Amino acid sequence: MSKTSEPAPKRYWEDFTPGQVIEHGPRRVTREEIVAFGKEFDPQPFHISEDAARSTMLGELCASGWHSCSILMRMSADSFVLNSSSMGAPGIDEVQWLKPIRPGDDLTLRATVLSKRPSNSRPDMGFVHVQLELFNARRERVMLLKAPLMFGRRTPGETAA
Amino acid sequence: MSKTSEPAPKRYWEDFTPGQVIEHGPRRVTREEIVAFGKEFDPQPFHISEDAARSTMLGELCASGWHSCSILMRMSADSFVLNSSSMGAPGIDEVQWLKPIRPGDDLTLRATVLSKRPSNSRPDMGFVHVQLELFNARRERVMLLKAPLMFGRRTPGETAA
Numbered sequence: 001m002s003k004t005s006e007p008a009p010k011r012y013w014e015d016f017t018p019g020q021v022i023e024h025g026p027r028r029v030t031r032e033e034i035v036a037f038g039k040e041f042d043p044q045p046f047h048i049s050e051d052a053a054r055s056t057m058l059g060e061l062c063a064s065g066w067h068s069c070s071i072l073m074r075m076s077a078d079s080f081v082l083n084s085s086s087m088g089a090p091g092i093d094e095v096q097w098l099k100p101i102r103p104g105d106d107l108t109l110r111a112t113v114l115s116k117r118p119s120n121s122r123p124d125m126g127f128v129h130v131q132l133e134l135f136n137a138r139r140e141r142v143m144l145l146k147a148p149l150m151f152g153r154r155t156p157g158e159t160a161a
Numbered sequence: 162m163s164k165t166s167e168p169a170p171k172r173y174w175e176d177f178t179p180g181q182v183i184e185h186g187p188r189r190v191t192r193e194e195i196v197a198f199g200k201e202f203d204p205q206p207f208h209i210s211e212d213a214a215r216s217t218m219l220g221e222l223c224a225s226g227w228h229s230c231s232i233l234m235r236m237s238a239d240s241f242v243l244n245s246s247s248m249g250a251p252g253i254d255e256v257q258w259l260k261p262i263r264p265g266d267d268l269t270l271r272a273t274v275l276s277k278r279p280s281n282s283r284p285d286m287g288f289v290h291v292q293l294e295l296f297n298a299r300r301e302r303v304m305l306l307k308a309p310l311m312f313g314r315r316t317p318g319e320t321a322a
Binding site for chain 1: 198201202203204205207217218219225226227228230231232234235238242243247248249250251252253254255256257258
């Protein structure tokens, strides 16, 4: 969990700056949640049981890539999205699943602001392009994602800060 | 659910051809699963309750984009991934969340093979680039995803079919 001694101020579009880095975690991933997610959404053998995984390319149980994305989302929410003027995202530019996420892994999130721009159509909104990365306890990068996030502006209608 | 009168043969890399279309569904999305997923992974107001959603840009409860991806994964699994030589995917090229997925929506999946190539490093594997789309009952396209999928080859080491 993030260590905070007082409530952080709510973030608006204006408060994101290119190069800014926000870190969060660690969060432990359990065997139980890997298997539960796998059984519901991605029941390939390497996501639902150690036995079934053994005869596959990976050879071991690991989290579904979509589970990894969902964990990354929750860590982003807890880190900076919920306490902000977030208006969601229109999509994702890129996802790379770089290494398996295994039971017991302690994940940390690093969010880096790549760029920002005001919306052309909505004066009350702007885009913040972010790179979101997950690392395990060995500081191996296990996942990378790039996406444009939409945030409300504190002062609608002004040009980019 | 897919209508099949006899078990479909297991698909290997060789069995995918550019232009091929595989359809699956419909699958109904319930309010309960939208809220459950939202509370666990993406607790923004528009994913966890109608009341909280009312004051947001969307104005209504809708599925998290990551829930949409996870539903798309499960439909793909049930349609063609589980009964195949699937070896997972290294990542995702692009995701577009085009329209909200709402409680009660009946989603259908359309998978289109864009291209394929043998792996350069693994003679027992090949890549199949797919476009996966979800449509609601009004035939509105609600989501688009492009990704390289990895499949085992029936006949390792031969050049592309």
